[in-house]
Amino acid sequence: MFSNISSGAVLGIDGYLMTVEIDISPGLPTFSIVGLPDTAVKESKNRVVAAIKNSGFNFPVKRVTVNLAPADIKKEGAAFDLPIALGILFATEQIKVSFRKKYLFLGELSLDGEIKKVKGVLPITLMAKQRGLKGIILPESNKSEAGAVKGIEIISVKNLRETVDFLNEEINLPGFSLNIEEVFQTNSRYDLDFQDVKGQEYAKRALEVSAAGGHNILMIGPPGSGKTMLAKRIPTILPEMTIEESIETTKIYSVKGMMPYNLALIATRSFRSPHHTISDVALIGGGTRPRPGEVSLSHNGVLFLDELPEFHRNVLEVLRQPLEDGMVTISRAAGSLSYPARFMLAAAMNPCPCGFYGDSNRECVCTPFQIQRYMNKISGPLLDRIDIHVEVPALKYNELANKKCGESSLNIRDRIVQARKVQQERFKNHKNVYCNAHMQSKQIKKYCSINKEGEVFLQNAIENLGLSARAYDRILKVARTISDLEKFEDIQSTHIAEAIQYRSLDRNFWMQ
Ligand SMILES: Nc1ncnc2c1ncn2[C@@H]1O[C@H](COP(=O)(O)OP(=O)(O)O)[C@@H](O)[C@H]1O
Ligand SMILES: [Mg+2]
Ligand SMILES: [Zn+2]
Incomplete structure (x- = not known):
């Protein structure tokens, strides 16, 4: 028996789609997971077996092989507990109705089958929506985070038993939605x-x-x-x-x-x-x-x-x-x-x-x-x-x-x-310039025009205070901001004077 289920993980801050493949075949009872680091595999196996048994289901006495694809991406284990357990229950027909392939599953299991919080839910939900999945099934404590994404069904679950009942269409779980504007406010x-x-x-x-x-x-x-x-x-x-x-x-x-x-x-x-x-x-x-x-x-x-x-x-x-x-x-x-x-x-x-x-x-x-x-x-x-x-x-x-x-x-x-x-x-x-602080020399030349009086003032200041060329650019940028605050097109001498005040370290104020 074979089944596969969608799940997700993150790379950087973006989500990507994972497939959890489960194969169950006759033979000596074994349980192996491919595609996770060793330590994570061991822990995940223990949780999945215990959660299945303690939720009143049977763990198959057969060869159980789980593959997490793509294999080349380094993943962390916990969030795949739920899809692995569901895959096993599906392959052994303990989940009966045609499986809802349109969902993505995420959740860490505790030994008694409770579903615990995972990381990266927001990026994974955004990805699931982009991929055109119908919905995401995830831990109760992560639902608010997923709720920030519109246009995808969000179903939160408390434990393995409840999830199976939902997939068997024995119970109905309402989708979760949030009024983003209100939350934002x-x-x-x-x-x-x-x-x-x-x-x-x-x-x-x-x-x-x-x-x-x-x-x-x-x-x-x-x-x-x-x-x-x-x-x-x-x-x-x-x-x-x-x-x-x-x-x-x-x-x-x-x-x-x-x-x-x-x-x-x-x-x-x-x-x-x-x-x-x-x-x-x-x-x-x-x-x-x-x-x-x-x-x-x-x-x-x-x-x-x-x-x-x-x-x-x-x-x-x-x-x-x-x-x-x-x-x-x-x-x-x-x-x-x-x-x-x-x-x-x-x-x-x-x-x-x-x-x-x-x-x-x-x-x-x-x-x-x-x-x-x-x-x-x-x-x-x-x-x-x-x-x-x-x-x-x-x-x-x-x-x-x-x-x-x-x-x-x-x-x-x-x-x-x-x-x-x-x-x-x-x-x-x-591109990549949003405010005055980001200006490069070229833009400083273009956008920091100073009125006549200001020009003379700046020249005197540089000579008298011994300010460096570096300080010069910084003074112009800051003076630009001050004149923006005061709604001036050209930088005035008062703006330059204020900007120079903000160069304490160049003026070496505590060595005088
Ligand atoms: N300008 C101020 N107005 C009101 N309270 C102040 C002011 N400056 C300092 N305090 C009080 O002194 C405490 C210590 O200030 P703090 O910001 O930690 O100083 P610093 O970081 O410079 O050492 C503050 O928590 C505040 O209660
Ligand atoms: Mg302090
Ligand atoms: Zn001192």
Whole structure:
């Protein structure tokens, strides 16, 4: 007896179709699975046999061979438990009515036949729909995630017995559907708001400029000055996510198995804040069973690196590719795969090892040599990709005691959305350029025209402050964003002046 059943797996963040083939023939009783790594096979066999028996079915006393095709793609076992068990029940005619070939099956079995959550449901459901399948049968706890896909029947099941009863047409299970717009609305709210941050008007303005132009930002200030607090609120002023962005981000969380129960779509921009001891693989992704890393979990959102100089140098080095290309490519023996990773980088650091250089309340105990060594820990190439550096000084008592609320995130976001519209129009014919931060030299020449007065101002500043050519491009990009926020066609000298303020590290402010 032979049967085959559709299932699915993921490669990168895309789903692909799998076929589970089952052959049952007379002979000494054996059970083998081909096409899975050894350890996964052993575990899966145990679960399938136990689940079939404990659900009141018979496991055939024959030669049972299962093949998972295509064989050349490395898979993880658990999600195939359910299709394997169903295939065996079908081949032994314990499922009677003509099998509903139009479904794709996913689910891990526990020993008693309960069906447990699996990874990658969203991309697999999207693929199943594309392939024209009628529906997908999956674990109850994954149904919300699949519900984000329209135009395919979604049936959730609790255990093996229920699934068989459904396939035998003994019970009816309703299809699951979601009102995506409504879900999107509910999920797109943030718990935090910029109005909680007292004072720090200068830093807030710098963050607004960063968010408006998609510029990476570095905040420098003593411990407790509010750097983390500010960074956490960046997502609240970025433009609202589009449904497409939301689906992309959700796919990554789905593949990583990080979708919270009952959450259909991630509709807020991510904020990821990995600790400085993180490894390069955990940061950019990869590993023997490739997984998206923190940069991909930050896709369409914010990656926050707190205590930037404490990160290992090799870890910071690997950030270059995603910062440049908006994605990560992972090479493996069986070809390469890629994960999206377009994020805004926010970083924070103390001005010196003790944290209090330049502080008006506490005295710094570091030697100039220690400070220099601390600064040198951040690699030049990374610093090159950070357009804005901003000092975040400790708050004064009267600012902290002030009861007045700051400006709300929604207000700030309105201005940012306006500035982004200008950029969308500007770059509509450019591939891979969405905002001012992405401009290359050619585009900087084309789009950053400065008025006469501004030109003279910039020239003087460069000469007097000894700014490098590198700094020059960055100043122009940031000045472009500031003039977009102020709705100017040409960059004015005030915009240049503000942009220069955001180059603290070039101005070497703590060595003066
Ligand atoms: N500007 C501010 N407005 C309100 N509270 C603040 C502000 N700055 C700091 N705080 C308070 O101090 C705490 C520590 O701030 P934090 O953001 O962790 O500082 P840092 O990251 O610079 O060390 C915050 O959780 C917050 O309660
Ligand atoms: Mg902090
Ligand atoms: Zn110090």
